[in-house]
Amino acid sequence: MKIKIGWHGKHFGEEPPLVGTKNQGAGGIFFSNCNLHCVFCQNKQISQDRIGKEYSVEELAKIMLNLQNQGAINVDLVTPTIWWRQIKEAVEIAKAQGLIIPVMWNSNAFEPKQLIHNMNGAVDIFVPDFKYSDDEIGYKYSGIKNYSTAAQNAIREMLWQVGNFKIDKNGLGERGVIVRHLVLPNNVENSLKVLDILASIDVRLHISLMRQYAPLNDLKKYPELTREVNEEEWQVVYNHMLNLGFSNGWAQDKDSTSVMIPDFTKAQPFE
Secondary structure, eight states: OOEEEEEEEEEOOSOHHHHOSTTSOEEEEEESOOSOOOTTOTTHHHHTSOOOEEEOHHHHHHHHHHHHHTTOSSEEEESOGGGHHHHHHHHHHHHHTTOOSOEEEEEOSOOOHHHHHHTTTTOSEEEEBOOOSSHHHHHHHHSOSSHHHHHHHHHHHHHHHHOBOEEOTTSOEEEEEEEEEEOOTTOHHHHHHHHHHHHHHOTTSEEEEEOOOOOOSOOTTOGGGSSOOOHHHHHHHHHHHHHTTOOEEEEOOTTOGGGSOOOTTSSSTTO
């Protein structure tokens, strides 16, 4: 069965231990299509408009090996969920042919626990984005039900498999879980509860608190999302994270928005 990929290449938009130096980078493979339909998606061109090209499992394995040969420090599987069977097979082929860099699962966390369990042994680093504590908000903005419980179960399974995030002697990520959360304007309560839930799972988690939200796409039905996160909202969420005892991870600065919006109609969408 074919896999549809929107873009692949060295990518520098992840957390510092996931990209290394300017000569390294994550080995980004951005898959087309998605099991969520987020109204604010910055990758809408590939996730919903389905820009991309079809590849075989063997070709996907070759892409992974080529990224390693180019100096990438990991294989960064972005929005992989619906393609998990083909990805698992491709990883097995690539490892048999010499793939040794970590494989990273970069997802929206809306994944059955069994799906994550099936990836056991194929993935070294999980980077789920825990979006919503409130299922009603998940349905409103992403068109899915029961998001919060599904995401919690998936993250617990990820932790069971690979543990908390670890870096090697060179400061590069080698194994473990990083949980991302994108703060949305006019949705502070959602973010506070997301952090409460994550603290109940493990306060030692590496948290990547993101401020890169930008009002993209057609948001006429969602006027509350038509601006960026303001300083007051950000500080409330950031301080709550610290007060809960989280001490591992990263928080984006206020200038993050402009550099995070790719254009997948270009050969180099992040330039």
